[in-house]
Amino acid sequence: MQCRRQQLAQPLGGRLVGQVKKGGNIGAMQDPNSTLDAAALKEAIRQAGRELGFAAIGFARADTTGAAAHLRDWLAAGCHGEMDYMARHEKLRADPQLLHAGTATVISAAVDYLPHGKIAGDPEQAAISRYAQGRDYHKVVRHRLQRLAEAIGSLAGPFGYRVFSDSAPVMEVHFAQQAGVGWRGKHTLLLSQQGSWRFLGEIYCDLPLPPDAPVEEHCGTCTACLDTCPTWAITAPYRVDARRCISYLTIELAGSIPEEFRPLLGNRIYGCDDCQLCCPWNRFVQSGDPEFAPRHGLDETRLVELFAWTETEFNERLAGNPIRRIGHARWLRNIAVALGNAGDSAETRSALAKRADHPSPIVREHVAWALMQLETKNSAPERPE
Ligand code: B12
Ligand code: SF4
Ligand code: SF4
Numbered sequence: 157m158q159c160r161r162q163q164l165a166q167p168l169g170g171r172l173v174g175q176v177k178k179g180g181n182i183g184a185m186q187d188p189n190s191t192l193d194a195a196a197l198k199e200a201i202r203q204a205g206r207e208l209g210f211a212a213i214g215f216a217r218a219d220t221t222g223a224a225a226h227l228r229d230w231l232a233a234g235c236h237g238e239m240d241y242m243a244r245h246e247k248l249r250a251d252p253q254l255l256h257a258g259t260a261t262v263i264s265a266a267v268d269y270l271p272h273g274k275i276a277g278d279p280e281q282a283a284i285s286r287y288a289q290g291r292d293y294h295k296v297v298r299h300r301l302q303r304l305a306e307a308i309g310s311l312a313g314p315f316g317y318r319v320f321s322d323s324a325p326v327m328e329v330h331f332a333q334q335a336g337v338g339w340r341g342k343h344t345l346l347l348s349q350q351g352s353w354r355f356l357g358e359i360y361c362d363l364p365l366p367p368d369a370p371v372e373e374h375c376g377t378c379t380a381c382l383d384t385c386p387t388w389a390i391t392a393p394y395r396v397d398a399r400r401c402i403s404y405l406t407i408e409l410a411g412s413i414p415e416e417f418r419p420l421l422g423n424r425i426y427g428c429d430d431c432q433l434c435c436p437w438n439r440f441v442q443s444g445d446p447e448f449a450p451r452h453g454l455d456e457t458r459l460v461e462l463f464a465w466t467e468t469e470f471n472e473r474l475a476g477n478p479i480r481r482i483g484h485a486r487w488l489r490n491i492a493v494a495l496g497n498a499g500d501s502a503e504t505r506s507a508l509a510k511r512a513d514h515p516s517p518i519v520r521e522h523v524a525w526a527l528m529q530l531e532t533k534n535s536a537p538e539r540p541e
Contacts (some may be wrong), residue, residue: 176250201304205265210265210304214263214264215264215366228246228250235398236398238410239404255324258316262334263365265297266346268349268354269293282494284454285427298319298321313362316362317360339375341395352432352435352437385404386420402417402427411518412518424494462487489516495526
């Protein structure tokens with residue numbers, strides 16, 4: 157076994173390692189044996205990350221021991237539903253070497269996205285997940301990571317790397333937890349004392365930097381997320397059955413939403429935030445990155461208005477927004493369900509009726525279901541006082 161000094165020194169041996177000078181300037185020096193250089197380089201990377209708007213940066217070994225077995229169990233139980241890519245890429249996800257040969261360190265990065273505090277409680281309004289009300293995080297986070305990688309290159313010299321943000325089979329929460337960016341909440345998301353309204357991204361790289369230590373978990377005896385989930389999708393602490401999760405049902409699922417879940421969707425038309433809204437650690441978080449501020453009033457728009465968007469309007473208004481990925485028909489499917497869950501009114505019925513002959517059989521089926529729901533509500537006898 158190597159001694160700690162050798163482990164730290166070896167990684168950077170032979171590379172041009174950036175040294176942080178007083179005043180923040182970065183100079184280059186060749187020091188194959190220094191242990192301090194690794195620490196200084198990590199600090200310089202964190203500093204560059206802060207300047208680029210990352211809320212946290214951490215370093216983990218490219219190792220998925222433990223997590224890979226949980227992933228296998230989860231897939232074997234069918235919890236991924238129709239997300240075939242999860243099963244198809246199991247090996248790539250579990251082994252960073254297969255995705256990017258030579259990866260020694262995973263640099264994990266978080267970007268905050270709490271842009272506002274509005275919650276669409278009115279059933280006639282659309283509830284869209286906070287993460288999807290502004291710009292598409294896949295692009296924003298990856299772009300920043302690319303700039304961070306370039307900054308690292310100027311500190312450490314040329315190195316091999318690849319950047320990701322929900323864009324490839326990477327165990328993002330696992331690495332963030334290993335890198336000390338936070339702990340894994342019982343809802344399975346990465347949680348920290350700064351909350352969970354964060355996107356994750358990574359740089360797989362061949363710089364064998366010493367890993368950070370994971371932080372202590374602070375869920376304690378709380379079970380708020382398990383108790384609050386509208387569809388009981390958190391079937392046990394640290395386990396989400398995607399087939400039950402509203403995020404899966406409204407975003408990932410292409411076909412018909414199982415009828416048992418439709419009333420439980422309420423007015424949620426894209427994703428769901430309930431397991432985070434109830435989390436005590438999210439109570440006091442500050443506003444996140446302005447890049448993710450809501451656009452087109454997506455935090456306060458009425459369902460009927462969104463349902464009236466033509467396909468062209470959908471594509472134009474949601475350019476650069478993650479919602480665009482689901483396409484217009486799935487968008488209408490989701491809104492139809494929400495309209496069926498809203499109060500009965502002439503306006504709602506007329507909006508639904510206009511889509512009753514939509515070319516997509518999925519849209520037609522959900523519109524028919526919604527109209528039936530309203531009908532049933534209307535014909536239900538008044539509850540006596
Ligand atoms: C597939 C996926 C989904 C699926 C499945 C979710 C899930 N929990 O698996 C669906 C569509 C349902 C989904 C929903 C959401 N997602 Co999602 N999703 C992913 C994706 C692409 C992969 C996650 C994955 O690997 N799942 C497989 C299962 C096996 O992994 P897991 O649940 O994390 O399970 C691990 C632990 O439970 C652990 N484990 C198992 N047993 C035990 C026991 C103990 C004691 C412990 C400690 C651990 C443990 O081992 C497992 C393997 O590591 C990641 C991006 C990525 N590439 O990682 C984003 C990601 C996790 N999603 C994200 C977000 C924002 C969401 C939503 C909030 C979106 C929304 N508002 O609608 C919801 C939240 C739902 C929830 N509570 O998870 C963010 C989370 C950011 C954060 N702060 O953590 C990610 C990281 C994307 C990103 N780059 O920002 N998502
Ligand atoms: S996102 Fe919603 S449906 Fe999915 S686990 Fe969280 S609370 Fe449950
Ligand atoms: S709601 Fe409670 S149990 Fe769930 S993640 Fe937050 S602190 Fe942990």
